[in-house]
Amino acid sequence: MHVHHAGQGLTEIGCFNRQPATAFLRQFQGFPLKMTASKDIENVLWQKLAVNCAINGLTALFDCQNGSLLENDKKPLMDELIDEFVHVSNTLGRPTPESLHEKVYEVCRLTAANHSSTCMDARLQRRTELAFINGYLIRIAEKEGLKLPAHQQLMDRLSQKGVRW
Numbered sequence: 001m002h003v004h005h006a007g008q009g010l011t012e013i014g015c016f017n018r019q020p021a022t023a024f025l026r027q028f029q030g031f032p033l034k035m036t037a038s039k040d041i042e043n044v045l046w047q048k049l050a051v052n053c054a055i056n057g058l059t060a061l062f063d064c065q066n067g068s069l070l071e072n073d074k075k076p077l078m079d080e081l082i083d084e085f086v087h088v089s090n091t092l093g094r095p096t097p098e099s100l101h102e103k104v105y106e107v108c109r110l111t112a113a114n115h116s117s118t119c120m121d122a123r124l125q126r127r128t129e130l131a132f133i134n135g136y137l138i139r140i141a142e143k144e145g146l147k148l149p150a151h152q153q154l155m156d157r158l159s160q161k162g163v164r165w
Contacts, residue, residue: 010034014041046094052133054081054104056118057154060163063123067112070105080150088141122163130165
């Protein structure tokens with residue numbers, strides 16, 4: 001197996017085995033990653049889901065690097081996915097940054113040359129995690145009586161392309 005560490009982001013750790021994250025983090029002193037304890041890991045995970053819902057499936061659909069999603073032919077689709085995520089967040093009363101679009105664009109810019117793991121899995125005809133990303137959001141929306149046409153269309157197009165999820 002080959003691992004390429006491409007990001008320089010912050011890793012946030014939540015409560016672990018009912019112990020404060022700070023106790024868990026002590027085990028990683030001197031580790032070369034930036035790590036911090038989060039007081040609200042559920043919100044951190046929700047924000048990560050937002051970014052992954054907007055990027056991963058599209059990179060698999062278009063078999064492209066993350067930065068390509070900012071191109072004029074792809075960005076409107078990404079914007080629709082983000083808008084639907086915000087709608088679900090608002091319905092659930094979950095906090096979503098007002099600048100979610102900019103946050104997603106920034107991730108695309110910072111990781112422009114990267115291929116998402118979803119894209120690579122699709123390329124190698126492996127099952128992707130999209131059932132747990134966009135599929136998860138669709139299931140939550142359905143429970144709330146919401147329709148997510150852009151997310152559903154993305155999943156349908158991926159299935160038609162033969163991408164497994």
